[in-house]
């Protein structure tokens with residue numbers, strides 16, 4: 456079911472990182488359907504290229520590279536008048552493993568994408584938004600940004616930092632008319648979970664069974680909330696840490712074993 460109001464993004468310019476698959480791709484599809492001009496970034500050139508159109512400019516770049524953020528701002532300048540109305544700061548990676556066995560390279564890679572790059576992109580775009588006096592930013596965190604998960608320390612630490620980044624910028628940039636929110640997806644049957652689901656369907660079903668809605672969400676369901684939060688419909692929403700997780704955050708873990716009631 457598509458519940459999106461048509462035209463919320465008509466004439467607006469949006470930047471999306473991690474746009475080639477999963478949630479980022481669903482966001483780009485939604486933006487195009489609602490009339491936006493889009494700068495779509497990913498490190499993965501092939502799938503990103505499929506998004507290119509007269510309304511979507513693609514920028515293949517690793518957001519960890521020092522010049523990547525400026526490339527995105529430059530692409531917005533080429534696409535329209537340099538204005539950026541909305542940023543979907545979405546690129547992220549997960550590298551599960553036992554805490555005591557995480558090597559330096561894995562730690563740096565996760566922090567580099569989820570934190571350093573997210574900071575560089577949001578500040579480069581933020582400078583444009585401060586200058587123009589308006590803008591909306593959505594950082595993709597995770598329920599790992601508000602809770603502990605076993606076997607994924609770099610991801611949990613980095614996503615808690617994304618929540619901190621969101622709150623810090625929401626209170627600092629409000630005076631410039633810039634809203635900053637965070638999307639915290641829960642179990643989502645897309646993108647980075649695709650392999651996990653295929654490799655161990657029993658584990659996946661057990662995870663779904665403790666979600667109050669009894670299923671994983673979809674990339675489109677995440678994108679639907681993301682599009683709302685960066686649209687004018689959410690004009691008084693800032694600093695929100697939005698857990699989109701089928702109700703899981705409301706559940707005390709001591710009751711996570713299901714019993715019919």
Ligand SMILES: NC(=O)c1ccc[n+]([C@@H]2O[C@H](COP(=O)([O-])OP(=O)(O)OC[C@H]3O[C@@H](n4cnc5c(N)ncnc54)[C@H](O)[C@@H]3O)[C@@H](O)[C@H]2O)c1
Nearest residue numbers: 473475476477478497498517518546547597640643646647
């Ligand atoms: N799927 C889930 O269950 C879930 C849950 C919580 C949070 N998230 C978050 O949602 C966001 C999107 O995840 P997804 O599930 O759509 O995964 P995904 O792997 O499909 O999408 C992430 C995209 O980011 C790109 N990317 C990775 N490193 C990059 C880099 N250095 N530079 C540019 N692009 C890069 C990847 O190529 C990929 O296309 C991530 O931030 C992730 O942490 C996802």
